[in-house]
Amino acid sequence: MARGRVSLQERVRRRTRAGLVARRAERELFRRNFDTSPDDERHRFLFHVHGAAGVGKTRLVKEFEHLAREQGALTAYVDETSGSVPEVLEAVCRQFALQGHRLKDLERTLATHRERRHEAETAALAALDPAPDGAPSAGGMALARAGLAGLGLVPGVAPFTAVLDPEQLAHGADRLRTVLAARFRSHEDVRLVLDPASVLTPVLADELDAVASDVPWLVLLLDTYERTGPFLDAWLHDLLTTDCYGVLPDTVVVVTAGQHPADPARWGTFADFMTSLPLQPFTEAEARGLLAERGVTAEPVVAEALRLTGGLPVLLSTIAGTRPAGPEDVTDPSATAVERFLKWEQDPGRRSAALAGALPRLLDVDVFAVAADCDRDRAEELYAWVETLPFADRLGGRLRYHDIVRAPMLRLQRGRSPRSWTDGHGRLAHAFRTWREQTESGRDTAGLWLDETWCELRLGELYHRLCAVDPTAVPDTLQDLVEACDQGEALAGRWIRMLEDAGRDAGVPDAVAWGGQLAGALAAGGTEGVLDTLLTWTVPPPPPPGAGQPGSGAAWTQPGSGPVPAGGAYPRGDTWSGPVPAGHPGYGTPPPQTRMWPQSRPVHGTIPDRITLPAPLLARIHRDRALAHAARHDRMAAVAELGRALALTPDDPRTLGLRGEFLRAVGLLTEAAADLERATALDPADAYAWASLGATRLALRHPEGARTALDRALALKPDYGWALVRRARVARELGDPEGRLSALDRAVAADPDSAWAHCERGDALRAADRDREALDAYDRALDLDPGYASAYASRGVAHHRLGHLDQALADLDRALELNPSYAWARERRDAVVQDRDG
Numbered sequence: 001m002a003r004g005r006v007s008l009q010e011r012v013r014r015r016t017r018a019g020l021v022a023r024r025a026e027r028e029l030f031r032r033n034f035d036t037s038p039d040d041e042r043h044r045f046l047f048h049v050h051g052a053a054g055v056g057k058t059r060l061v062k063e064f065e066h067l068a069r070e071q072g073a074l075t076a077y078v079d080e081t082s083g084s085v086p087e088v089l090e091a092v093c094r095q096f097a098l099q100g101h102r103l104k105d106l107e108r109t110l111a112t113h114r115e116r117r118h119e120a121e122t123a124a125l126a127a128l129d130p131a132p133d134g135a136p137s138a139g140g141m142a143l144a145r146a147g148l149a150g151l152g153l154v155p156g157v158a159p160f161t162a163v164l165d166p167e168q169l170a171h172g173a174d175r176l177r178t179v180l181a182a183r184f185r186s187h188e189d190v191r192l193v194l195d196p197a198s199v200l201t202p203v204l205a206d207e208l209d210a211v212a213s214d215v216p217w218l219v220l221l222l223d224t225y226e227r228t229g230p231f232l233d234a235w236l237h238d239l240l241t242t243d244c245y246g247v248l249p250d251t252v253v254v255v256t257a258g259q260h261p262a263d264p265a266r267w268g269t270f271a272d273f274m275t276s277l278p279l280q281p282f283t284e285a286e287a288r289g290l291l292a293e294r295g296v297t298a299e300p301v302v303a304e305a306l307r308l309t310g311g312l313p314v315l316l317s318t319i320a321g322t323r324p325a326g327p328e329d330v331t332d333p334s335a336t337a338v339e340r341f342l343k344w345e346q347d348p349g350r351r352s353a354a355l356a357g358a359l360p361r362l363l364d365v366d367v368f369a370v371a372a373d374c375d376r377d378r379a380e381e382l383y384a385w386v387e388t389l390p391f392a393d394r395l396g397g398r399l400r401y402h403d404i405v406r407a408p409m410l411r412l413q414r415g416r417s418p419r420s421w422t423d424g425h426g427r428l429a430h431a432f433r434t435w436r437e438q439t440e441s442g443r444d445t446a447g448l449w450l451d452e453t454w455c456e457l458r459l460g461e462l463y464h465r466l467c468a469v470d471p472t473a474v475p476d477t478l479q480d481l482v483e484a485c486d487q488g489e490a491l492a493g494r495w496i497r498m499l500e501d502a503g504r505d506a507g508v509p510d511a512v513a514w515g516g517q518l519a520g521a522l523a524a525g526g527t528e529g530v531l532d533t534l535l536t537w538t539v540p541p542p543p544p545p546g547a548g549q550p551g552s553g554a555a556w557t558q559p560g561s562g563p564v565p566a567g568g569a570y571p572r573g574d575t576w577s578g579p580v581p582a583g584h585p586g587y588g589t590p591p592p593q594t595r596m597w598p599q600s601r602p603v604h605g606t607i608p609d610r611i612t613l614p615a616p617l618l619a620r621i622h623r624d625r626a627l628a629h630a631a632r633h634d635r636m637a638a639v640a641e642l643g644r645a646l647a648l649t650p651d652d653p654r655t656l657g658l659r660g661e662f663l664r665a666v667g668l669l670t671e672a673a674a675d676l677e678r679a680t681a682l683d684p685a686d687a688y689a690w691a692s693l694g695a696t697r698l699a700l701r702h703p704e705g706a707r708t709a710l711d712r713a714l715a716l717k718p719d720y721g722w723a724l725v726r727r728a729r730v731a732r733e734l735g736d737p738e739g740r741l742s743a744l745d746r747a748v749a750a751d752p753d754s755a756w757a758h759c760e761r762g763d764a765l766r767a768a769d770r771d772r773e774a775l776d777a778y779d780r781a782l783d784l785d786p787g788y789a790s791a792y793a794s795r796g797v798a799h800h801r802l803g804h805l806d807q808a809l810a811d812l813d814r815a816l817e818l819n820p821s822y823a824w825a826r827e828r829r830d831a832v833v834q835d836r837d838g
Helices: 008-018 021-033 057-070 085-098 104-128 138-149 172-184 187-194 196-211 225-241 264-273 284-293 299-309 313-321 333-343 348-356 365-372 376-386 403-416 418-440 452-467 473-485 489-505 509-537 615-631 635-648 653-665 669-682 687-699 703-716 721-733 737-750 755-767 771-784 789-801 805-818 823-837
Strands: 046-050 074-078 218-222 252-258 274-278 392-395 398-401
Touching: 021 046, 021 057, 021 274, 046 057, 046 225, 046 264, 057 074, 057 218, 057 252, 057 392, 074 085, 085 104, 085 196, 085 225, 104 187, 104 196, 187 196, 196 225, 218 225, 225 252, 225 264, 264 274, 348 365, 348 376, 348 403, 365 376, 365 418, 398 403, 403 418, 403 489, 418 452, 452 473, 452 489, 473 489, 473 509, 473 615, 489 509, 509 615, 615 635, 615 653, 635 653, 653 669, 653 687, 669 687, 687 703, 687 721, 703 721, 721 737, 721 755, 737 755, 755 771, 755 789, 771 789, 789 805, 789 823, 805 823
Parallel strands: 046 252, 046 274, 074 218, 218 252
Antiparallel strands: 392 398
């Protein structure tokens, strides 16, 4: 480029920054902060920008970033596209790397966090083993996570399996911690799963301290704080005001920006170290300055612009960009911003492009090409022009129209040509679906929910389907919301915001109210509150006669109670919720009565107060609530929830099998057998139901029938560890010690990390008078689960048989410490004491 010439990109930046002419005081205050040393009491470490929508918060924060870089600062900008502390740190790493400073240790720790989060699924299964394989799904596991959270577990570990053996769940969350510790072999890895911020943030602090020697300042800018603050504010306060995460270099400056002032209860004591920057609409003098900067000086024009905009910077910039010649050329920009702007743009392609660019929530060249319905070369040309528009905010490598301008643009298109509106959103929905399907190729479905790219594409697809009046979009959105709840509050919140956005942008006020209610439920009760809210909205179809009762439909009783009516009549108790992944029967195929998005242009009140969700979706929710009850050891409440699920889907073999297993666990063996017989009849290929039926028949003292059922399970799944252990117990009852040990050898080979299988194998070796080998098996079980009371007791008996009285007492004492009501261990301890004392 010839010396003295200015690049196109620089022209764009200058035009964008010109809109900040009236924020000189704020800009100068921020810039001067870099002229003061951190040990100067005038220096501020935190700036909080706040004000209503349209006052220019994001534009000012972007200007702060520019000013910081002019001072040589390393900067990172984060907004609501990051939904958790780890995601924020991912964004910081990416942006620092683009500026030539990689935070390699933090990148590695974040990669480990992602790996350990995935591995935690297996570890959580071990915490709740033994369990018949396959009955619960990832959604139910999330509910069990919620149940264990009530015992003090930090939320964030998913998923958990559902079928809970009473002997293996004595210690709930504490046991999960021990199993995670045994699996990961590192306390830090356990914390990285249970409380990632506690591990990641000290690494961040160390990295910032190291890079501080290379740059004069480090600036973190956290925008849209009204959305990110709920998960960031407490973390940021601890980071800046305590040493719980380590020490930060004093050259760190943080900027937060949102609609609300800083919380005085949290930040009051930090007031001397921070500056609050409330933004108001421009004063008349400031507004005149901005208009003059853009060449609008004729007094009648200026007066009309001031009257219509109320001083909102984004609207003033829009009017200034039209170069109005007289007051008649100035119309209300909040109503016809685009019309007024397009009046002065002679290229019809550009006029269409400006409108088309409003349809997506975020723009890049690929999305814009679809929205504008043009070829790639033309899209590149038009997109470069759209980047210069005063209301097109830059967000990373993409654009986002300011809401105050985008909203009237959308209203204009909806009203002018409903068919073009539908066609445009339909094209975008198809494109997002195509891109999403490309990311899915050859990948495990469950892992997609951890992929940010996939989630963003799916959200875009659903948003445009809702706006295009796709009649299946609402049920698919709610199905996905149930799914998103499994991944935690951050992802569920994104689905809820998408529903709100689509309702607002498509002109469906009641859908916005839906989103608001769901958002309130999420804030008050987490993901379980969201699913409970969905249930309260529904009008479920009437159950078929007799549906919901175990087995063939005959009445059955809880010990000490009267008959249980169809659908279950036990108190519902606490509500918990969570999703089941795609693949469940009925997923994606809502019945005809599913609530549809309005087919005509919607008006307020067209959506009824209550909605009808697909019966399979409601059944999923009830089944997952059952899993949460079971995680809290309330299996009878779980049985009642499963009755409600079966009232909706009476022939679902998986739900029947799950209820049968819970009934077995609480000792209602006849009822359990009835459910399980029916489940295996409906699905003879369900190894889970056959295995549970085998265990039930064994408890009913029908070992031959138990052997038949377990052999069927193992024929379907030869490496089924739970069934192998139960098969070994059948062999014990049938007097087949070789068969017992053979089954347990297969069990530990199939699942070498199952403490239960190793302990059962130790018992078989001890019964065969192979006590020394039994000790090795018990040692392995306790390596895997240091809180396993039964393994301590059994090892104590083996030591006793070998004459190791002190070791026997130590193990039996430990077993009783873990489980004071363990009668068998107490009897064995008394026997050891009697032998010791003569």
